[in-house]
Amino acid sequence: MILVMGGAGYIGSHTVKHLIENGYEVVVADNLSMGHREAVTTPHFEIADLADKDSLDRVFKKYKIDSVIHFAAFIAVGESVENPAKYYRNNVIGTINLLDVMLANNVKNIVFSSTAAVFGNPEYTPIDEAHKTSPINPYGWTKLMIEKIFADYHTAYGLNYIALRYFNASGCSTDGTIGESHNPETHLIPLVLKAIKGDRENIKVFGTDYDTPDGTCIRDYIHVEDLALAHRLAIENISKFSGTINLGTSTGTSVKEIINIAEKITGRPCPTVFESRRAGDPAILCADNKKAGEILGWHPTHTMEDIIKTAWNWELNKKY
Ligand code: UDP
Numbered sequence: 001m002i003l004v005m006g007g008a009g010y011i012g013s014h015t016v017k018h019l020i021e022n023g024y025e026v027v028v029a030d031n032l033s034m035g036h037r038e039a040v041t042t043p044h045f046e047i048a049d050l051a052d053k054d055s056l057d058r059v060f061k062k063y064k065i066d067s068v069i070h071f072a073a074f075i076a077v078g079e080s081v082e083n084p085a086k087y088y089r090n091n092v093i094g095t096i097n098l099l100d101v102m103l104a105n106n107v108k109n110i111v112f113s114s115t116a117a118v119f120g121n122p123e124y125t126p127i128d129e130a131h132k133t134s135p136i137n138p139y140g141w142t143k144l145m146i147e148k149i150f151a152d153y154h155t156a157y158g159l160n161y162i163a164l165r166y167f168n169a170s171g172c173s174t175d176g177t178i179g180e181s182h183n184p185e186t187h188l189i190p191l192v193l194k195a196i197k198g199d200r201e202n203i204k205v206f207g208t209d210y211d212t213p214d215g216t217c218i219r220d221y222i223h224v225e226d227l228a229l230a231h232r233l234a235i236e237n238i239s240k241f242s243g244t245i246n247l248g249t250s251t252g253t254s255v256k257e258i259i260n261i262a263e264k265i266t267g268r269p270c271p272t273v274f275e276s277r278r279a280g281d282p283a284i285l286c287a288d289n290k291k292a293g294e295i296l297g298w299h300p301t302h303t304m305e306d307i308i309k310t311a312w313n314w315e316l317n318k319k320y
Contacts (some may be wrong), residue, residue, distance in 0.1 A: 001025045002235060003065045003107075005050070005098060006072030007042075008035025010180050011113065011169055011227055015069060017041045017178060018228035024235075027063045029056070030072065036320040039178050050094025053101055060105040067109035067235050068102060070095065073142070076186065077117065077280065080139035091142035096149065103157055110150070111234040114163040114244065116220075118144040121282045125252075126220075128288035129165075129244050136280055147244060154242045162234040162241065167220035167248035167287045169227055171307035172314035179314030180224070188255060189221070189308065192262045193315040196270045203270060205255050207277035216255035218284040220248035223302030223310070233296040241295050248287025249300050258308075265308045 002019060006012045007028030012035070019026050020042055027044035037045070044063065048055040050072055059065075073091045074080070080087040095112075102110065117140030118133045135141045146163070153159040170189050172179030180190055188203075195203040208215040230247050253261075259270050292298040 001027055001063050001065050003059065003063070003068045004028050005048075005068060005070045006030055006035065008032060008037060008040050009071055010182065011166070011224055012069075012071035013039035013041070013178050014173060014224045015071070015228040015231045017173065018225065019232055022232060024232070027059065027065070029059050034074075034182075036181060038320040041178070050090060050097055053097050056098060056101040057104070060101055060107065065105070065107050067111070067238065068098070068107060069111045069231055069235065070098060071113045073113065075139065077137050077139045078186075080142070081137055084138040087138045087142050092145050095146050099149070099153060099159070103159070108158055109160045109235070109238045111231055111238065112146065112150065112161060112163045114143045114147055114165040115140065116165055116167045116246070116248070116285055116287065118147065118165060122285065125284050126250055126286040126288035127246060129246055129291050150242075160238045160242050162238055163244045164227075164230055164234060165244055165246045166227060167222055167246070167285060169224055170221045170311065171223040171225065171302065172310045174225060174306075174310055176310075176313050176317055177319070179318065180311065181318065181320055188219075188258060189262070189311050190315065192259055192270055193266070193312055195272075196262060196266050196268050197315055201271065202273045203259065204273050204275045205259075206275055206281060208274050209277070210283040212254055212283055214254050214256045217281055218252035218254045218286065220250065220252055220286045221258075221304060221307055222248050222300060223307050226300035226302050230292065230296060230298045233298050237296055245292050245295060246287040246289060247292055247298070248289055250287055250289050252284060252286045253304055261304055262308050262312070265305065266312055
């Protein structure tokens with residue numbers, strides 16, 4: 001059985017759904033501080049908290065767990081700058097707690113949600129795994145520290161790990177049953193769609209003077225179902241590889257392009273306001289995804305249109 005920590009969250013819930021559709025038995029553990037109970041599609045659900053080792057140990061004692069996929073983390077960059085203690089405690093110490101309980105129960109396989117934020121301001125693009133890591137906020141540091149802990153535990157305790165560094169996770173399930181629901185929402189695509197729908201006054205474009213063709217930031221948006229597939233492939237390959245893998249499409253899309261595609265797909269105008277740059281945004285973040293292809297056999301298939309279409313469908317028919 002696979003334990004998915006944080007399986008009630010955005011990427012976790014899509015991964016759980018994908019694993020079940022591919023015949024895996026899955027137990028979700030989540031404290032529901034950010035996640036949604038309705039997003040959990042396995043019958044095996046446990047309330048557990050990374051801060052409470054006993055709650056974790058109970059899950060390992062109740063189920064026969066072979067591997068863990070660990071999504072449970074705080075993810076808001078701005079908040080991590082204002083309240084780093086919350087981030088280091090939950091993300092780093094919480095993961096050490098999880099590892100303690102795993103090893104005590106002789107479970108040695110973990111797939112982990114890492115992030116392109118470990119790279120900070122990139123020196124070249126597309127970004128491969130050899131690119132220097134230099135986070136520019138506490139959130140990115142928590143993820144990089146955990147990667148280092150995994151590497152040391154691999155050497156010392158035989159922990160098998162794959163840290164998947166996501167670029168911009170986006171889109172919702174193709175069948176419309178689960179989707180993205182953050183509170184507060186800070187991500188570009190749901191905010192653009194909310195502005196189009198009329199739930200927000202407008203979308204604020206953060207910076208039009210970047211060194212990119214249209215002056216707005218370029219990001220590598222990767223469909224959450226492609227990410228879900230990568231987690232299954234990571235589980236299936238974990239005994240032959242431990243390390244980090246970048247997950248993106250290798251194609252960049254600018255903020256203005258996102259707005260244009262969203263207007264085309266919805267057939268409605270997006271009220272847009274141009275603002276100055278947001279602190280800490282590099283001009284371009286794009287993944288080199290060769291390693292994911294070589295090691296996992298992972299090749300993303302969803303297009304930018306799929307991302308916006310599934311996200312729009314979810315925005316119109318949200319269940320939570
Ligand atoms: N962005 C924007 N307006 C918003 C939110 C985001 O212009 O209200 C831009 C942001 O500057 C970045 C891109 O959209 O260039 C993606 O931002 P998001 O917060 O979705 O993801 P990030 O790249 O920060 O992980």
